[in-house]
Amino acid sequence: MSRSSIGQYTDELLQARLLEEGPEGESTGGRRSRLLRLNSRWGHVVGVAVGATFLNVGLFDFYSEELESTACEIDIAAGPRVILAQIAEIAECLCRTHRTNNLAGIGIGVPGPVNVQKGWVESPPTMPGWNRYPIAACLQDRLGCEAYVDNDVNLMALGEQAMGIGRTAEDFVFVGVGTGIGAGIMAGGVLHRGHNGCAGEIGHIPIWGEKAPCLCGRVGCLEAVASGAAIAKAAEKRGRQDNGTILGHLLQQQGQLTAEDVGRLAAGGDEDACAIVQEAGRHLGQALTSVVTSLNPLAVVLGGEVLLHMGDLYLAAVREHIYKGALPLATRDLSIVRSSMIPKVGMVGACTLVIDQLLEVHRGGRLSVHGQS
Amino acid sequence: MSRSSIGQYTDELLQARLLEEGPEGESTGGRRSRLLRLNSRWGHVVGVAVGATFLNVGLFDFYSEELESTACEIDIAAGPRVILAQIAEIAECLCRTHRTNNLAGIGIGVPGPVNVQKGWVESPPTMPGWNRYPIAACLQDRLGCEAYVDNDVNLMALGEQAMGIGRTAEDFVFVGVGTGIGAGIMAGGVLHRGHNGCAGEIGHIPIWGEKAPCLCGRVGCLEAVASGAAIAKAAEKRGRQDNGTILGHLLQQQGQLTAEDVGRLAAGGDEDACAIVQEAGRHLGQALTSVVTSLNPLAVVLGGEVLLHMGDLYLAAVREHIYKGALPLATRDLSIVRSSMIPKVGMVGACTLVIDQLLEVHRGGRLSVHGQS
Numbered sequence: 001m002s003r004s005s006i007g008q009y010t011d012e013l014l015q016a017r018l019l020e021e022g023p024e025g026e027s028t029g030g031r032r033s034r035l036l037r038l039n040s041r042w043g044h045v046v047g048v049a050v051g052a053t054f055l056n057v058g059l060f061d062f063y064s065e066e067l068e069s070t071a072c073e074i075d076i077a078a079g080p081r082v083i084l085a086q087i088a089e090i091a092e093c094l095c096r097t098h099r100t101n102n103l104a105g106i107g108i109g110v111p112g113p114v115n116v117q118k119g120w121v122e123s124p125p126t127m128p129g130w131n132r133y134p135i136a137a138c139l140q141d142r143l144g145c146e147a148y149v150d151n152d153v154n155l156m157a158l159g160e161q162a163m164g165i166g167r168t169a170e171d172f173v174f175v176g177v178g179t180g181i182g183a184g185i186m187a188g189g190v191l192h193r194g195h196n197g198c199a200g201e202i203g204h205i206p207i208w209g210e211k212a213p214c215l216c217g218r219v220g221c222l223e224a225v226a227s228g229a230a231i232a233k234a235a236e237k238r239g240r241q242d243n244g245t246i247l248g249h250l251l252q253q254q255g256q257l258t259a260e261d262v263g264r265l266a267a268g269g270d271e272d273a274c275a276i277v278q279e280a281g282r283h284l285g286q287a288l289t290s291v292v293t294s295l296n297p298l299a300v301v302l303g304g305e306v307l308l309h310m311g312d313l314y315l316a317a318v319r320e321h322i323y324k325g326a327l328p329l330a331t332r333d334l335s336i337v338r339s340s341m342i343p344k345v346g347m348v349g350a351c352t353l354v355i356d357q358l359l360e361v362h363r364g365g366r367l368s369v370h371g372q373s
Numbered sequence: 374m375s376r377s378s379i380g381q382y383t384d385e386l387l388q389a390r391l392l393e394e395g396p397e398g399e400s401t402g403g404r405r406s407r408l409l410r411l412n413s414r415w416g417h418v419v420g421v422a423v424g425a426t427f428l429n430v431g432l433f434d435f436y437s438e439e440l441e442s443t444a445c446e447i448d449i450a451a452g453p454r455v456i457l458a459q460i461a462e463i464a465e466c467l468c469r470t471h472r473t474n475n476l477a478g479i480g481i482g483v484p485g486p487v488n489v490q491k492g493w494v495e496s497p498p499t500m501p502g503w504n505r506y507p508i509a510a511c512l513q514d515r516l517g518c519e520a521y522v523d524n525d526v527n528l529m530a531l532g533e534q535a536m537g538i539g540r541t542a543e544d545f546v547f548v549g550v551g552t553g554i555g556a557g558i559m560a561g562g563v564l565h566r567g568h569n570g571c572a573g574e575i576g577h578i579p580i581w582g583e584k585a586p587c588l589c590g591r592v593g594c595l596e597a598v599a600s601g602a603a604i605a606k607a608a609e610k611r612g613r614q615d616n617g618t619i620l621g622h623l624l625q626q627q628g629q630l631t632a633e634d635v636g637r638l639a640a641g642g643d644e645d646a647c648a649i650v651q652e653a654g655r656h657l658g659q660a661l662t663s664v665v666t667s668l669n670p671l672a673v674v675l676g677g678e679v680l681l682h683m684g685d686l687y688l689a690a691v692r693e694h695i696y697k698g699a700l701p702l703a704t705r706d707l708s709i710v711r712s713s714m715i716p717k718v719g720m721v722g723a724c725t726l727v728i729d730q731l732l733e734v735h736r737g738g739r740l741s742v743h744g745q746s
Contacts, residue, residue, distance in 0.1 A: 004377045041624035113702055123702060171568050185667070187560045194669025195544050196702055202701040205663045208581035216700065239452065263570060290578045294558070296567025327577040329486055329569055 010036055016362040018042050018062075029302035031325070036218045038062045038355070043047055043104030044131070045354045046091045046143075049346030050083065050110045050372070051305060052076045052126055052179035056235060056343065057087060059094040060351040064162060067098050069347060076111070079129035080138070098300040105146035105358055106139055107350030109155035111180055111197040118336045119149045122197070125215040126180050148353055148359070152176060153200060154191055156303050157184025158350030161191075164341050169298040173291060175202070176304035176346075180215070181223040185295065203227065205287045226283040228306040235262045246270050263309030274313060281314045284323025292334065303339035374437060388671035391415050391435075411435045411728070416477030418727045419464045419516075422719030423456065423483045424678060425449045425499050425552035428717065432458060432467040433724040434501055437535065440471050442720060449484070452502035453511070460514045478519035478731055479512055480723030482528035482555055486571040494521045495570070498588040499553050501583040519734070521726055525549060525566055527574060527720055529676050529712070532559025532722030534564075539716050542671040545665060548575070548711070549677035549719075550657070553588070554596040576600065578660045599656040601632035601679040607649045608635045608709065619643050636682030647686060654687045658694025664701040665707065 001016055014036070022035040024078060029157040040062045053076070058069030070090055075281040078111050079274060087108070095103055112124025118138025121127060137149035150158075153176035160166045160174050174184040176226035181203035185192040203223030204216055212230065213219035225232055239251035246265060288300060302318065320338045326334075339345055385408070387394040395408040413435045422429040426449070443463055447456060460481070468476055485497025492509025494500055510521040523531075526549035533539045533547050539559060547557040554576035557566040565572050576596030579590055585603065587594035597603055612624035619638060624630055638646035661673060675691065676724030692709045699707075712718055 049491065108596070117500075119427075169568075183667070187565045188563060192559060192560045192565075192668065195542075195671040195707075196537075196538070196669055196705055198702045199669040200667065201669070201703060202663075202667055202702050205666050206659075206698045225603070270457070286579075291667050293578050294556070294573065294575055294664050294667065295565065295568055296572040296574070298568040325579045327571065327574050329571045330574060330577075332569055334568075 013359065013362060018362050025144075038045060040065075043102045044095070044098070044100045044360075045104055045351045046094070046106040046108065047347035047350035047354070048091075048108040049155070049343075049350060050074075050076065050087075050088055050108060051152065054305065055083070055090075056347050057090040057094065058344070058347040058351070059091075059098060059100065060173075060348075062104075062355060064351050064355065066344070066347075069344070070094070071343075076126070076130075077128050080133040080135060081090050081266045084135065084142070088139065091132055091143060100359055103143060103145045105148065105149045105156070105354035106143055107150070107152055107354040108135065109141065109152035109346050109350050110135070111152045111178065111182070113196070113201065114149055114151045114154075115197055116148070116150055116334060117192070119147065121149075125217070127166060137157055143323075146354065146358065148350075148357055151184070151197075151200070152178075152352060153182035153183065154184045154193070154249065155349030155353060156271060156310065156345045157186055157349065158192060158352050159337055159341060159345040159347070160184075160303070161186060161189075161299055161349075161350055162352040164345065165299050165301055165335075171295070171297045172299040172301060173288075173295065173297045174301045174303060175284070175288065177227060177302065177306040178304040179227060179229050181227045181284070181304075183291070185296070194334075202287055202291060205290065207283055208286065210283075222283060222287045225279040226287075228304075231259040231262050231276060231280050231306070232257050232277070235273065238272050238276065245272050247272050259306050260309040263306075263311060263314075266313055278317045281310075281317025282321050285318040286325060288318065288322050289325035293330050296330045298333060299335040299337065301337055301339050303342050303345055305317050306345060307338055309344055375540065383543050386735060388439070388730065389560075391732060391735050399551060413438075415575050416475040416635060417468070417471070417473045418724045419467070420720035420723035420727070421460055421479065421481040421526070422716075422723060423449065423460075423462075423481060424525065425448075425484055428456070428460065428463075429720050430463040430467065431717070431720040431724070432464075432471055433721075435477075435728060437721060437724050437728065439591075439717070439720075440555040442717070443467070444716075449499070449503075450501050453506040453508060457508065457511050457515070461512065464516060468559060476516060476518045476729035477519055478521065479516055480521045480522055480523070480528070481508065481512065481725040482525035482719050482723050483508070484489075484525045484551065484555070484572065486569070486574065486592075487522055487524045487527075488570055489523055489566070491519070492520065498590070507576025519727065519731065521723075521730055523723075524555065524557070524570075525551075526555035526677070527557045527566070528548055528722030529718045530564060531725050532714060532718040532720070533557075533674055533676070533712060534559060534562075534722075535725040536721055537706075537712060537718065538674055538710065544668070544670045545672040545674060546668065546670045547656070547674045547676060548661065548673065549602060549682075550564075550679040551677040552600060554600045554657070554677075556664070560668070573663060575660055578663065580656055580660065583656075593655060595660045597733055599653040599660075601677075603650060604632040604635050604653050604679070605630050607652070608646065611645050611649065618645050620645050632679050632681040636679075636684060640684045641685055650687050651690045654683075655694050658691040659698060661691065661695050662698030665695055666703050668701065669703045671706060672708040672710065673709055674712050676715050676718055678716060680711055680715055 084181035112121040156176035183200040212224040214224035239247035530547035556573040583593035585599035606670040612620035
């Protein structure tokens with residue numbers, strides 16, 4: 001931007017009190033510079049991460065510092081009316097606790113392809129009943145503040161950009177492994193959304209020779225063989241095959257198995273669990289081989305709730321197959337790491353989305369997210 | 374950009390005579406606007422596309438209109454000294470013919486991973502002897518003008534953006550099928566280069582179950598089973614297997630087969646040639662499935678010299694496998710088309726690269742291409 005546009009921009013934001021003057025800067029010979037900073041008292045922001053089975057809601061100040069957050073289990077199939085009411089209640093409760101009557105906005109990440117302009121999801125395979133439900137409009141009405149919706153993994157990528165590895169990498173891919181699998185693609189510091197807003201849906205890359213049914217209606221998709229749901233299914237299958245295994249015992253005891261069970265058993269050295277974890281890691285690594293060879297990112301960052309439960313064995317399998325399969329030049333400087341911000345990265349991303357959008361609105365600009373298709 | 378920065382920018386370019394005032398615009402009530410346009414007399418530009426086996430060199434005016442171009446066969450393994458001398462001679466000859474003594478710049482696309490900042494290629498599998506040879510510096514010295522180097526398919530994507538489908542699509546993938554296979558990825562109207570400049574090297578996506586050796590030193594890469602070279606190899610293998618086939622006859626006659634031979638025979642309905650063409654199309658379609666699902670482009674544009682010789686059968690196979698394998702939402706609006714600009718798209722891209730760079734230099738800005746790593 002030119003000097004004069006920056007001046008105009010900051011004047012508008014100072015006038016709207018989103019920016020404030022900070023302490024005087026060092027003199028570099030001429031006039032002392034005045035440092036500007038976000039006005040932390042301008043308002044508060046709620047960041048929400050919705051998964052298929054969990055809900056994280058956090059209250060943040062304008063520096064993206066968390067005041068308090070809460071996590072609970074949900075079933076996303078309960079539908080938008082139930083879940084959005086629950087989110088609004090938690091948000092209102094957090095605001096009361098912290099005597100916040102200046103809620104500036106709410107950002108919400110959901111596990112499906114989002115039309116950010118409309119503020120809803122389009123044909124989401126894992127969110128029955130949510131298709132084209134006006135999520136943003138509904139929260140805006142209920143809470144009386146700006147509301148923005150985006151894909152959950154896109155928001156994780158934004159969170160990682162703001163507070164994690166993105167501070168030193170312009171090109172990275174955030175891979176979220178949960179009930180499904182998705183990616184947020186950062187290209188040149190900008191989130192790549194694609195023409196229909198479904199860029200990063202790597203969970204639906206076909207895995208050669210696999211026939212497991214996927215929630216999208218097809219078979220052999222990556223998320224049908226490597227997601228948290230797929231890991232749980234593989235463990236249940238192994239447990240049913242052989243009652244004598246630890247997985248078999250646990251299945252009889254609990255009636256079902258989760259990715260968390262498998263991760264815990266693998267960490268303890270159980271052979272069956274280790275094999276399942278490595279197999280899932282192999283499939284993810286193979287699919288990411290195409291992504292890394294195509295995009296040449298500086299980092300692949302793994303997150304999502306399944307990563308909470310998966311140990312180094314999983315990460316090692318993913319790394320092995322990317323380094324084996326991708327073009328060597330594309331992996332010369334490549335880091336493949338676990339996000340240091342799990343499980344809060346999605347909430348932080350939702351919060352930074354809201355702050356970015358509010359800065360756009362209050363400088364009189366177009367909504368950069370809502371302006372896209 | 375703000376109004377004042379645009380004013381400053383255009384003033385600089387008017388002063389440097391890269392822009393000139395055109396006819397008066399329509400009045401919209403206020404002062405009549407003055408239309409600005411590139412000054413076609415400011416200088417000429419040479420655009421070069423280097424393939425493994427061919428060379429295209431064209432002289433363009435500042436509107437990217439071609440004055441004359443020439444194509445010849447080469448062997449890229451002859452090395453940079455020989456090939457660059459040949460390019461410089463053709464460029465000088467074109468300038469003499471058109472009485473051009475104001476050559477402003479030369480742009481050159483080469484079939485390997487390019488370090489655009491250094492103006493050379495890095496570990497190019499198909500360009501023996503070219504590793505880190507100072508291509509840009511060498512042409513700059515010889516011709517006394519600015520010189521820019523980029524990957525051949527990146528330049529095809531820029532050419533397509535300037536004059537082809539890119540005029541209506543911000544997100545598209547240009548796939549160049551020649552002796553090798555590569556892609557130029559346009560994300561939000563910007564060419565995505567990746568951290569090491571090798572984004573788009575889709576020719577090295579591994580194809581499951583394939584073991585054909587690739588020039589990169591590994592086996593089973595896409596370009597080892599679907600490129601022009603791979604098509605020719607498959608045809609020769611079939612010809613050797615069975616002397617009685619048309620491929621066998623032709624092989625005995627010629628001593629070797631080319632992708633062009635296969636394309637011509639397939640167009641005539643030869644069963645063996647058709648099978649080879651469809652097999653190559655299937656592999657390319659399968660690899661592009663991952664790319665389309667990851668990036669959700671509006672268009673996949675196929676180009677490169679092999680596309681000159683491949684008929685609708687090839688395009689149909691590519692389309693079939695992308696529409697079958699990629700996420701339906703990611704293909705909802707997707708066009709998969711042959712570039713309308715083959716074989717000139719690479720030269721046009723090289724020319725537009727030079728013009729863009731000169732506009733940057735002469736407004737006193739940083740070199741946007743050379744400024745990247």
